[in-house]
Amino acid sequence: MADALRVWEVHTRADQKAFNQIQKDIYVDDPNWIPPLWRNQEELVGFRRHPFYDDAESAAFLVAREGEVVGRVVAIVNHAHNRRYNEKRGFFGFFECRDDPEAAAALMGEAARWLVSRGMTALRGPTNPSMNYECGLLVDGFDSPPAFMITHNRPYYEKLLTGFGLEKTQDLFCYHCDVSYLETMDPKVQRIMQQAKERFRVDTRPLNKKRFREDVKLFLDIYNRSLEGTWGCVPLSPREIDHQSLALRFLLVPALTSIASIDGKPIGAGFGLLDYNPLIRKINGKLFPFGWLTLLRGRRHLKRLRLISANVLPEYQKWGLGLVTLERIMNEALAFGITQGELSWVLESNLLSRGTIERGGATRSKTHRIYDRSLADIR
Numbered sequence: 450m451a452d453a454l455r456v457w458e459v460h461t462r463a464d465q466k467a468f469n470q471i472q473k474d475i476y477v478d479d480p481n482w483i484p485p486l487w488r489n490q491e492e493l494v495g496f497r498r499h500p501f502y503d504d505a506e507s508a509a510f511l512v513a514r515e516g517e518v519v520g521r522v523v524a525i526v527n528h529a530h531n532r533r534y535n536e537k538r539g540f541f542g543f544f545e546c547r548d549d550p551e552a553a554a555a556l557m558g559e560a561a562r563w564l565v566s567r568g569m570t571a572l573r574g575p576t577n578p579s580m581n582y583e584c585g586l587l588v589d590g591f592d593s594p595p596a597f598m599i600t601h602n603r604p605y606y607e608k609l610l611t612g613f614g615l616e617k618t619q620d621l622f623c624y625h626c627d628v629s630y631l632e633t634m635d636p637k638v639q640r641i642m643q644q645a646k647e648r649f650r651v652d653t654r655p656l657n658k659k660r661f662r663e664d665v666k667l668f669l670d671i672y673n674r675s676l677e678g679t680w681g682c683v684p685l686s687p688r689e690i691d692h693q694s695l696a697l698r699f700l701l702v703p704a705l706t707s708i709a710s711i712d713g714k715p716i717g718a719g720f721g722l723l724d725y726n727p728l729i730r731k732i733n734g735k736l737f738p739f740g741w742l743t744l745l746r747g748r749r750h751l752k753r754l755r756l757i758s759a760n761v762l763p764e765y766q767k768w769g770l771g772l773v774t775l776e777r778i779m780n781e782a783l784a785f786g787i788t789q790g791e792l793s794w795v796l797e798s799n800l801l802s803r804g805t806i807e808r809g810g811a812t813r814s815k816t817h818r819i820y821d822r823s824l825a826d827i828r
Contacts, residue, residue, distance in 0.1 A: 453514050453515050454512060454513070454514055454551065454552055454555050455512070455513050456510055456511070456512045456513075456555050456556055456558075456559040457510065457511060458508050458509065458510055458559075458563075459508075459509035459510065459511060464509075464511060465491070465496050465509075467511060467518045468494070468496075468509055468511060468521050469487065469490075469491075470518070471511075471518050471519070471520065471521050471545055472485075472521070472545050475545055475546075475547065475603065476603075479601075479603070480594075481591065481592070481593060481594045481595070481601060482594075482601055483594055483595060483601065483726040483729055483730050484729065484730065484733055484734035485729075485734055486729060486734050486736060487734045487735060488736060488737070489696075490543075493543075493577060493578055493582060494507070494509060494523055494543055494578075495507040495509065495523070495578075496509075499692070500686060500688035500689045500691070500692045501578055501579065501582075501686075501689060503686065503688055504527075504528045504529045504686060505525060505526060505527045505528055505529070505578065505579075506525075506526045506528075506567075507523050507524060507525045507526070507578065508523070508524050508560070508563050509521065509522070509523045509524075509543070510522050510523070510524070510556060510559050510560055510563075511556075512546070512552045512553075512555055512556040512559075514547075514549065514552055519546060519547040519549055519552050520544075520545060520546030520547060520549070520552050520553060520556045521543065521544070521545050521546070521556070522541055522542075522543065522544045522545075522546075522556050522557060522560050523541065523542050523543045523560075523577075523578065524539060524540075524541055524560035524561070524563045524564050525539065525540040525541065525542060525574075525576070525578050525579075526539055526540075526564065526567050526569060527540055527576075527578070527579055527683065529683050529684075529686070530579070530681075530683045533683055536571065537568055537569050537570045537571065538569060538570070538571045538572070538573055539561075539564030539565075539567070539569035539571070539572050539573075539824070540572070540573050540574050540576050540578070540579070541557070541560055541572060541573075541574035541575060541576075542574055542575045542576045542577040542578050542584070543575070543577050543578075544574070544575050544586075544602075544606070544610070545602075546606070546609055548603070548605045548609075550608070550609055550612050553609035553610075553612065553613065554612060554613050557610075557613045558613075558827070561824055561827045562827055562828070564824060565824050565827050569824060570823070570824055570825065571821065571822070571823055571824055572615070572821065572822050572823075572824055573618065573819060573820065573821050574615075574819070574820060575600070575819075575820075576819075577600070579683060580681045580682065580683065581683070581685055581689070582598075583598055583599070583600050584600070584621070584817070584819065585600055585620075585621045585794065585817025585818055585819055586600070586602060586606055586607060586610065586817060586818050586819075586820070587600060587601055587602050587606075587815060587816075587817050588607050588620075588816050588817065588818045589815060589816040590623065590814050590815030590816060591604055593814070593815075594726060595726065595815070596623070596724045596726065596753065596755040596791045596793060597722055597723070597724045597725045597726050597729075597755055598722070598755070599623060599755075599791075599793055599794070599815070599817075600817060607818070610820055611820075613822070614822045615820035615821065615822045616820060616821060616822060617818055617819075617820060618819050618820060618821040619680060619681070619796060619797055619798060619818075619819045620796075620797040620816050620817065620818050620819075621793075621794035621795065621796060621797070621816070621817040621818070621819070622793070622794060622795045622796075622797065622803065622813050622815070622816055622817075623791055623792070623793035623794055623795075623813070623814050623815035623816075623817075624791065624792040624793065624795065624806050624807075624811035624812065624813055624814065625789070625790070625791055625811060625812050625813075625814040626789075626790045626791075626792065626809075626810065626811040626812075627788060627789050627790065628783060628787070628788055628789075628790075637808065638772065638805060638808055638809050641769040641772060642769055642772040642773055642776060644769065645768050645769035645770050645772065645773050646773055648768070649711050649765075649768070649770065650711065650712075651709050651710065651711055651716075651717075651770060651773050652709070652710050652711075653707050653708065653709045653710075653773065653774060653776075653777045654707070654708055654710075655703045655704050655705075655706050655707065655708075655777075655781070656668070656701065656703045656706045656708065656720075657703075658703055661698055661703070662694050662695075662698060664706075664708065665693070665694040665697050665698065665701070666690055666691070666694050667708065667715055667718065668706070668708065668718040668720065668760075669685055669690045669693060669694065670690070671715060671716075671717065671718040671760050671761075671762060672685070672718065672758065672760045673685055673690075674762055674763070675717075675760035675761055675762055675763065675766070676760065677763055678763070679796065679799070680796055680798050681819070699741070700722060700723075700725070700744075701720060701722065702721075702723060702748070702785070704781045704784075704785065705720060705721040705722075705723070705754065705778055705781055705782060705785065706718075706719070706720040706721070706778065707719045707720070707759075707774045707775065707777045707778050708774075709761070709770060709773060709774040711765070716761060716762045716765045716770065717759065717760060717761040717762065717765065717770050717771065717773075717774040718758075718759075718760055718774065719756070719757075719758055719759035719760065719771070719774040719775050719778060720757055720758070720778070721754040721755065721756045721757070721778045721782060721790075722754070722755045722757055723748050723751045723753070723754060723755075724751060724753035724754065724755055724791070725744055725748065725751070727751065728743055728744050728747045728748070728751070729744075731743060731747075732744070751787075752786065752787055752788045752789060753787065753788075753789040753790070753791065754782050754785075754787045754789070754790050754791070755790075755791045755792075755793060756775060756778065756779075756790055756791065756792045756793075757793070759771035759772070759774045759775045761774065767801065771802075771805075772805065791814070792806055792811055793815070794817060
């Protein structure tokens with residue numbers, strides 16, 4: 450059986466097309482799968498230029514059985530992560546595979562050998578391509594479509610990855626809430642929010658349309674500084690911040706954002722991102738030539754909001770200021786016509802945020818998992 454398998458590194462445009470096609474083929478009958486924005490995925494994989502790869506390198510691999518492509522993966526060396534954590538850790542991402550354990554093991558083995566050849570001693574993933582982008586393998590919550598920029602996969606993928614020796618290292622949780630969230634919020638949470646307002650005299654405002662790019666950069670700077678002690682966090686580079694600010698300018702609705710300040714100093718930032726997935730499905734992930742118009746014209750009718758983050762500078766954390774930052778977004782969401790919300794993702798180890806969210810009445814809807822394994826036995 451093994452003789453029927455072939456694994457190779459992606460080099461040609463034909464290989465790149467096959468890399469995309471296997472993803473389409475695997476989910477052809479999955480009603481909950483949403484195609485990626487294909488051009489964006491090609492950047493993140495490394496087929497097009499992206500500033501993440503200023504300080505990282507990658508190799509994409511395909512596996513075929515009897516000449517038919519059945520799986521893909523990308524091996525990633527994130528130099529910024531390894532400097533920050535003093536590790537020699539490789540990563541994998543963009544994993545897709547038929548329910549073929551032998552093919553999956555061959556595919557992952559080849560990616561692992563590529564990482565070992567570059568001095569890596571441990572493996573972590575899936576990250577697409579890092580924790581600052583889409584990441585985690587869905588292990589619970591297959592009965593509904595994901596929110597925008599949240600991963601989705603077939604249930605058997607967990608078996609394929611654990612069969613290669615990968616073991617859980619951290620879970621990421623998605624929480625669902627509806628408009629009644631504000632009305633049913635635990636009184637303790639409401640008191641914490643009110644006390645924070647009174648104690649710090651905090652002001653909140655949306656991103657300024659006239660200086661939108663500068664405000665997005667301000668948000669991303671607060672994001673970087675607020676996550677200093679967060680598991681697996683690696684700050685976005687200045688060029689990544691610039692790249693992200695351009696993308697978010699197209700996607701963000703200013704009213705659904707919030708910058709919190711104390712005495713004129715920005716100390717917190719949060720934003721809600723409309724769940725564009727119904728529109729992305731409509732355009733089949735193709736922004737050009739006219740898909741972007743569908744997103745712009747259709748977003749006013751979207752009813753689901755993903756609350757991505759409420760980041761507060763370290764010296765102001767644990768005072769409830771994240772809640773204050775999110776409050777103005779929730780109120781604006783009601784005015785926008787939003788009926789459903791998702792708070793995602795939240796680290797399993799982030800007990801403070803999880804406790805606040807769960808006390809507020811949100812329910813866990815999906816679980817994604819990050820896996821680790823040693824590469825000591827890879828030859």
